[in-house]
Amino acid sequence: MTVRPALDVYTARVPMARPFAHAAHARRTSESVLVRCSLAGATGWGEGAPRTYVTGEDLTSAAQALLNTEPPDWEGVFTGSFEDGVRALAALDLPGTLGGPGRPAPAAAAALETALLDAWCRTHDRDAADALALAAAPGVLASAPRIRASALVLDSSRGPERLLGALSPEALAHLTHIKVKALPDPRATQQLVRQVREFIDPAAGTVSVDANGAWQDPATALRAAALLADHVSWLEEPTRPRDWATLHRIQRDTGCPVMLDESAVTPADLDSAHAHAAATYVNVRVSKCGGPLGALRMLARARALGLRCQLGVQVAEVGPLWASGRLLAAWAADLVAVESGRQDEWFAPDLTTPAYAVDRVRHRAAPLPGPGFGLTPDGLPLRHIGRAGAPARHPETPTTTRTSA
Incomplete structure (x- = not known):
């Protein structure tokens, strides 16, 4: 029944x-x-x-x-x-x-x-x-959960000194990845990345830039990638979504690896990107991909195509998305980075049971105990x-x- x-x-x-x-x-x-x-x-x-x-x-x-x-x-x-x-x-x-x-x-x-x-x-x-x-398809999930250090995201409302300069030496030492939100001007973005790099040990942490598709003119996107290629591990969504030709040229001509985000909503998007040699990485987010099971399908397709993944978040998730993302971040295999958001700083602690919890020294957000997603x-x-x-x-x-x- x-x-x-x-x-x-x-x-x-x-x-x-x-x-x-x-x-x-x-x-x-x-x-x-x-x-x-x-x-x-x-x-x-x-x-x-x-x-x-x-x-x-x-x-x-x-x-x-x-x-x-x-x-x-x-x-x-x-x-x-x-x-x-x-x-x-x-x-x-x-x-x-x-x-x-x-x-x-x-x-x-x-x-x-x-x-x-x-x-x-x-x-x-x-x-x-x-x-x-x-x-999950075979190989998509690990055999045991692993609580990774979350990436720190520098958005344009705060500069490096205000965000990174306020961290303790111990918190800086535990950083493994910093995502820098791009500025409209590629040269200014390059300068911003250089400032960020002054705060971290290059042997211990990586840096990426996320343009959110802002450099829609192909010439601007290519110039930005050339300026950033020696400073970042990857460039996320550098031009308008699904501009496979420009994304391919960025990787081929500048040597800067591309991470897809807005361009990768379905497994079919990944197939198109792979056919055009337009990406090396994919940012998988639960809401963007249709849910936790949809995210698993994206992780599986990326793995089959040889694309590595970041487990990202939507800005200002207020509850169940945060919980499902933390669970996937702990179990997904072979991630290059994970994000946990800043819900504990943006929202009051009594909005959910349990409250959002992130270790801001070790940058860790553990999955919640069940049943279900636990929130x-x-x-x-x-x-x-x-x-x-x-x-x-x-x-x-x-x-x-x-x-x-």
């Missing part, structure tokens, strides 16, 4: 304690869509972070996708064993189901997939790590939008509530 989930859709906007800015966008408030899944007496939570400059989704479109799209046929999904349910969920194309033809909705799918997986794991009193192990957003100010799959195909009148699982 199939167990059918009951799905409620919420949105959350939470002011950040300080802004986060890069060449493509500046953010002062979180924007997340959340799904609460009630399944066989258990409650699971999922989150997506829709960003127009990443997947084309915004908060409204992601919520509407969850409310107004015919839900998947649940027959045969949540029935039988824990293992059968995980494998059936992994076989669904939720980004495609929630989006239109040629327009997947991965952030909406991430909220739905994570909520379903969290609830199914809690129903069976299992850790979400058990579900990932069932769904509930019971302190978040959530706006209830409606119930997914309900007969009415229009959102309910929004109400604001603080919910508890």
Whole structure:
């Protein structure tokens, strides 16, 4: 007998304690869509972070996708064993189901997939790590978790002296990677990287630059790569998304390795990049890739193509995304870097149970104990939008509530 989930859709906007800015966008408030899944007496939570400059989704479109799209046929999904349910969920194309033809909705799918997986794991009193192990292709996950040092991200709202100069010698010594958000001017970005390098031991730490697609003119992107090639380990998303020809020229002509981010949302994107020799690395993010199982598929395809991966985050994740990302970061094999965000600095500690926790000396964020992903957003100010799959195909009148699982 199939167990059918009951799905409620919420949105959350939470002011950040300080802004986060890069060449493509500046953010002062979180924007997340959340799904609460009630399944066989258990409650699971999922989150997506829709960003127009990443997947084309915004908060409204992601919520509407969850409310107004015919839900998947649940027959045969949540029935039988824990293992059968995980494998059936992994076989669904939720980004495609929630989006239109040629327009997947991965952030909406991430909220739905994570909520379903969290609830199914809690129903069976299992850790979400058990579900990932069932769904992952061989070699994608390690045999045991490893808590890596998280990358430190320098955005344009703070300079190197303000961010790195405030760290203790011990905290500086434990840094393994610094990601520098690019400035509009390539020469100024080169100078910024040189300032950052003054704070770290080059034998112990690496530096990358993330342009977020800001250098859209191919000549500018190529000039930037030439200026940065001797100073960074890779250049992330240096030009407009999926400009495979320019990305190929950057790698061929400047010798600067490219990391894809906005250009790599689906495994098909990785196939295109590989066919054009346009990338060496990929930034995999849970929301961008359609959920933790979607992220596993991206990791598997990258591995098959010989592309190495970073496990990244969306700026201002407010709960379930943070928890699922920490779990993947601990278990994914052969990562070049991981990110953990700065939720503990941006948001009040009582928004989630447990609260966000990052060791800011060793730059480590451990996965949470289960069952499920181990986190509930019971302190978040959530706006209830409606119930997914309900007969009415229009959102309910929004109400604001603080919910508890």
